[in-house]
Amino acid sequence: MVKPCLLFLFFVFFIPQLSFSCPQDQRQSLLDFKNLLSQNIKNQSTAELTLGSLKTWRPNSDCCKWQLVSCNIRSPSREVIDLNLNSLVLSGSVSSSLLRPLLRINSLVTLDISSNFIQGEIPGDAFVNLTRLISLDMSSNSFNGSIPPELFSLKTLERLLLSQNVIGGTLSGDIKKLKNLQELILDENLIEGEVPPEIGRVTELRKLSLRQNMFTGSIPLSVLDLTKLETFDLQNNSMSFEIPDGIGSLVNLSTLSLSRNNLSGGIPWSIQNLKNLETLKIENDGLTGEVPAWLFSLQKLKILRLGGNKLQWNNNGSVLAKSKLTHLSLRSCGLEGNIPEWLKNQTSLLFLDLSMNKLEGSFPKWLADKELGIIILSDNRLSGSLPPSLFQSRSLSVLALSRNNFSGQIPDTIGETSAMILMLSENNFSGPVPKSIAEIYRLLLLDLSKNRLSGEFPRFNVLSLLQFLDISSNEFSGDVPASFGESTLMLSMSENNFSGEFPQDFINLPFLRHLDLHDNKISGEFPSFISKLSSSLEVLSLRNNSLKGSIPQGISNLTSLKVLDLSQNNLDGSIPSSLGNLTSMIQSPSSSSSALSFAFSFDMEIQDLAVNWKNSKQGLSNRNLYLYTLLDLSMNKLRGEIPSSLGNLKSLKLLNLSYNDISGLIPQSFGDLEKIEILDLSYNNLSGEIPQTFANLSELNTLDLSNNKLTGRIPGSPQLDRLNDPKIYANNNKLCGMQIQVPCYTPTEQQPEEEDEEKEEAVVSWEATVIGVAFGFVMAIFLMYMVGYFSDSPPPRRSPKNRGKFKK
Ligand SMILES: *[C@@H]1O[C@H](CO)[C@@H](O)[C@H](O)[C@H]1NC(C)=O
Ligand SMILES: *[C@@H]1O[C@H](CO)[C@@H](O)[C@H](O)[C@H]1NC(C)=O
Ligand SMILES: *[C@@H]1O[C@H](CO)[C@@H](O)[C@H](O)[C@H]1NC(C)=O
Ligand SMILES: *[C@@H]1O[C@H](CO)[C@@H](O)[C@H](O)[C@H]1NC(C)=O
Ligand SMILES: *[C@@H]1O[C@H](CO)[C@@H](O)[C@H](O)[C@H]1NC(C)=O
Ligand SMILES: *[C@@H]1O[C@H](CO)[C@@H](O)[C@H](O)[C@H]1NC(C)=O
Ligand SMILES: *[C@@H]1O[C@H](CO)[C@@H](O)[C@H](O)[C@H]1NC(C)=O
Ligand SMILES: *[C@@H]1O[C@H](CO)[C@@H](O)[C@H](O)[C@H]1NC(C)=O
Ligand SMILES: *[C@@H]1O[C@H](CO)[C@@H](O)[C@H](O)[C@H]1NC(C)=O
Ligand SMILES: *[C@@H]1O[C@H](CO)[C@@H](O)[C@H](O)[C@H]1NC(C)=O
Ligand SMILES: *[C@@H]1O[C@H](CO)[C@@H](O)[C@H](O)[C@H]1NC(C)=O
Ligand SMILES: *[C@@H]1O[C@H](CO)[C@@H](O)[C@H](O)[C@H]1NC(C)=O
Numbered sequence: 001m002v003k004p005c006l007l008f009l010f011f012v013f014f015i016p017q018l019s020f021s022c023p024q025d026q027r028q029s030l031l032d033f034k035n036l037l038s039q040n041i042k043n044q045s046t047a048e049l050t051l052g053s054l055k056t057w058r059p060n061s062d063c064c065k066w067q068l069v070s071c072n073i074r075s076p077s078r079e080v081i082d083l084n085l086n087s088l089v090l091s092g093s094v095s096s097s098l099l100r101p102l103l104r105i106n107s108l109v110t111l112d113i114s115s116n117f118i119q120g121e122i123p124g125d126a127f128v129n130l131t132r133l134i135s136l137d138m139s140s141n142s143f144n145g146s147i148p149p150e151l152f153s154l155k156t157l158e159r160l161l162l163s164q165n166v167i168g169g170t171l172s173g174d175i176k177k178l179k180n181l182q183e184l185i186l187d188e189n190l191i192e193g194e195v196p197p198e199i200g201r202v203t204e205l206r207k208l209s210l211r212q213n214m215f216t217g218s219i220p221l222s223v224l225d226l227t228k229l230e231t232f233d234l235q236n237n238s239m240s241f242e243i244p245d246g247i248g249s250l251v252n253l254s255t256l257s258l259s260r261n262n263l264s265g266g267i268p269w270s271i272q273n274l275k276n277l278e279t280l281k282i283e284n285d286g287l288t289g290e291v292p293a294w295l296f297s298l299q300k301l302k303i304l305r306l307g308g309n310k311l312q313w314n315n316n317g318s319v320l321a322k323s324k325l326t327h328l329s330l331r332s333c334g335l336e337g338n339i340p341e342w343l344k345n346q347t348s349l350l351f352l353d354l355s356m357n358k359l360e361g362s363f364p365k366w367l368a369d370k371e372l373g374i375i376i377l378s379d380n381r382l383s384g385s386l387p388p389s390l391f392q393s394r395s396l397s398v399l400a401l402s403r404n405n406f407s408g409q410i411p412d413t414i415g416e417t418s419a420m421i422l423m424l425s426e427n428n429f430s431g432p433v434p435k436s437i438a439e440i441y442r443l444l445l446l447d448l449s450k451n452r453l454s455g456e457f458p459r460f461n462v463l464s465l466l467q468f469l470d471i472s473s474n475e476f477s478g479d480v481p482a483s484f485g486e487s488t489l490m491l492s493m494s495e496n497n498f499s500g501e502f503p504q505d506f507i508n509l510p511f512l513r514h515l516d517l518h519d520n521k522i523s524g525e526f527p528s529f530i531s532k533l534s535s536s537l538e539v540l541s542l543r544n545n546s547l548k549g550s551i552p553q554g555i556s557n558l559t560s561l562k563v564l565d566l567s568q569n570n571l572d573g574s575i576p577s578s579l580g581n582l583t584s585m586i587q588s589p590s591s592s593s594s595a596l597s598f599a600f601s602f603d604m605e606i607q608d609l610a611v612n613w614k615n616s617k618q619g620l621s622n623r624n625l626y627l628y629t630l631l632d633l634s635m636n637k638l639r640g641e642i643p644s645s646l647g648n649l650k651s652l653k654l655l656n657l658s659y660n661d662i663s664g665l666i667p668q669s670f671g672d673l674e675k676i677e678i679l680d681l682s683y684n685n686l687s688g689e690i691p692q693t694f695a696n697l698s699e700l701n702t703l704d705l706s707n708n709k710l711t712g713r714i715p716g717s718p719q720l721d722r723l724n725d726p727k728i729y730a731n732n733n734k735l736c737g738m739q740i741q742v743p744c745y746t747p748t749e750q751q752p753e754e755e756d757e758e759k760e761e762a763v764v765s766w767e768a769t770v771i772g773v774a775f776g777f778v779m780a781i782f783l784m785y786m787v788g789y790f791s792d793s794p795p796p797r798r799s800p801k802n803r804g805k806f807k808k
Helices: 002-013 024-040 044-053 096-103 173-177 197-201 221-225 245-249 269-273 293-297 341-345 365-369 388-392 412-416 435-439 504-508 528-532 553-557 577-581 591-595 604-619 644-648 668-672 692-696 718-722 767-787
Strands: 069-071 080-084 110-112 118-121 135-137 142-144 159-161 183-185 207-209 231-233 240-242 255-257 262-264 279-281 303-305 327-329 351-353 358-361 374-376 381-384 398-400 405-408 421-423 428-432 445-447 452-455 468-470 475-479 490-492 497-500 514-516 521-525 539-541 546-549 563-565 630-632 654-656 678-680 685-689 702-704 709-713 734-736
Touching: 024 044, 024 096, 096 118, 173 197, 197 221, 221 245, 245 269, 269 293, 365 388, 388 412, 412 435, 504 528, 528 553, 553 577, 577 644, 644 668, 668 692
Parallel strands: 080 110, 110 135, 118 142, 135 159, 159 183, 183 207, 207 231, 231 255, 240 262, 255 279, 279 303, 303 327, 327 351, 351 374, 358 381, 374 398, 381 405, 398 421, 405 428, 421 445, 428 452, 445 468, 452 475, 468 490, 475 497, 490 514, 497 521, 514 539, 521 546, 539 563, 563 630, 630 654, 654 678, 678 702, 685 709, 709 734
Antiparallel strands: 069 080
């Protein structure tokens, strides 16, 4: 018994003293790093937290005992081999030179410095001595520059993770030197150029992910030599290629993700050989040919996304599915007939997108009874009423049925749904909306627009989470609904029969950004409490109602307003001079709108749905963030003079004061409206000369000054000279100028009054178009925030030139 006891004592008392601590220079390197870090972090509370997690890093102690540090305990020199420093820095930014002390530790085998707000270029030269490095994780920082060539000389490297940085440059062929590399993850950077063919010589690769960069060109065929590949992800680049026929030789492939590139050709037959395939994502614009039935025989396949191609569907009834799919998108795959019955067999399905096909028939009860999370069937020809059990599913979070021909009433069960997003617009639903809709506990977005729904709209509780509501273009009546939750951001209730006064309850919506009530029957005095609406309000449209009284000066408190449309009411009094203080119409559009946030983080899976909501793509003009800032007070009974303060509204693109009773001069300050494209002052009593400052309006492309009492010379400028349609200036007193071919030097010889009778009243109406654009913009911003994605196809440009016209 004595011997073991002694042995025990020996271990307890002697070993620690005999054991070596980590090499002193390495300890010093780590301390240098800690020191640099504390100097680098500006924010006090971040610094405290960061240094808190390094509190064991103290001079004169064994760094092998420090947190986040591991040493090689088998070697007598006890060198540091692992550093796990992810998420040390919690905000702000620190410089990449911070890494240099760490990179002096030549014995490192794994280095994880991901998620640390590191900025600047990767200090490539400092890596040259890391000859034992196997795993390097620098993802989720802000590294820029390109990948330094020194990294490619780290022959021992097996994992190189650089995703979510801002690394640019091209991927060089030197990559082939990484003979041991098994994982190369460069997702979400800005790397451009072609994928070098030398990639085929990195034959140990199992995971190759270049998702969301700017790669161009085609896939080098040499990737077919990467027979150990399990994940191959090129999603969201700008590559143009056909899926190689030989893809089936990558037998271990479990994830193949090529979506959002410029693919062409068909789905190669050899994909059948990929027996391990679990995820196949080839959503694009360009694949042609048939959707092969054998896809559904791949036994391990769980996620299949084929949407958005030009594929044909020739599998009526003949699909014998062996896959147990969780996610299926057959968007625009040419499906016809009823919703396919073989889906009944898919018991694991969570996500189903069959939008943009030619499906007809009704919503099958068996589908309603499946516990799906996301159902997207928009843009089909489905009809009939919805099965009540659809809303009793405990799993449903998104239901999108827009642009079908569903009819009947919305089922009473709707209040039981767990959905967050309900899109039922552009169908044929009718009757009242069940009151219980206001009780859906996590409803965030409700779109019932363009149906034939009627009756009063239910009142929502102040605690409701609803943020986006569109009930426009229905037959709702009764008082204007104004009882919503405090989180409300957007209320679109135009084109209904709402009546009564503008409700004061709107002032209880502190985050409201968009309030559209045009084309209703709202009456009474223009609300004096308008100044108490949310100061975030960007869009306010009350066009075509029956409001009377005057516009209060307090309206200038709505400092975020970018679109104010009060046209076609019975407003009188003068134009408040305070309008010239509307800050957001003065500054050029800022990015502040992107604060429009969405309370839930969305699954990537519904991106397309979201992007397509309200065809928001079309709200963007050439992908520029381009906002129509507009002020429309036309067709009222406004009197008095135009306040010269309106000239402050420098970012205004449209100003319409036509069809009022405004007198006096056109303010000189209008020459300051540098962004104005459309200016309509017609049908008023304006007199005097057109200010010569109009020559400064270089963006003006639509002008109407007709039917006033203007006199004198029409100012000239390259832009104004082009606006030479006589209708612009018709029915004034004594205008002259080259635009109307009336010489100014013969003031006595008056031209005969022309074509008065037949004159078309060229009244500018920007109703649908412009409100649409503004709305689209708001939505685009919200969607950008939400999904950060715009379609690759350039959206059709909407210009005010396409606006509609109406006759009085
Ligand atoms: C400092 O960091 C804390 C926590 O990360 C954060 O909440 C705070 O806003 C930051 N302060 C500044 C001034 O950036
Ligand atoms: C990288 O970022 C740093 C700091 O933000 C900046 O000074 C440098 O110019 C950038 N380098 C490149 C190549 O963009
Ligand atoms: C690499 O090691 C050599 C030899 O020890 C040394 O001279 C050189 O400074 C080291 N380079 C770096 C970047 O640490
Ligand atoms: C595929 O994976 C299996 C199991 O991991 C492995 O045994 C096999 O060698 C791999 N095939 C190839 C071609 O690498
Ligand atoms: C997409 O690929 C086709 C050829 O397959 C090519 O003609 C076209 O220019 C490519 N489009 C883009 C945007 O790269
Ligand atoms: C599929 O079925 C629909 C209706 O059942 C029919 O209109 C269509 O022609 C069929 N397509 C094929 C390829 O058989
Ligand atoms: C459903 O699955 C069963 C067994 O898994 C199979 O026999 C049947 O043919 C499948 N039906 C369809 C329509 O795929
Ligand atoms: C929509 O369905 C109704 C019957 O509910 C039918 O009368 C109508 O023709 C359908 N409309 C379209 C466009 O298919
Ligand atoms: C809506 O349904 C009615 C019958 O309920 C039908 O007469 C009408 O055509 C449908 N409208 C559309 C646009 O399909
Ligand atoms: C406008 O806002 C200011 C301060 O935000 C407030 O003092 C003033 O009463 C408001 N004006 C009106 C008319 O509500
Ligand atoms: C506009 O704002 C300025 C500065 O805040 C103020 O002095 C002026 O009175 C305001 N003008 C009107 C018409 O409200
Ligand atoms: C696609 O990549 C671009 C940049 O290359 C990025 O801005 C966009 O958000 C990405 N889209 C998606 C859906 O990931």
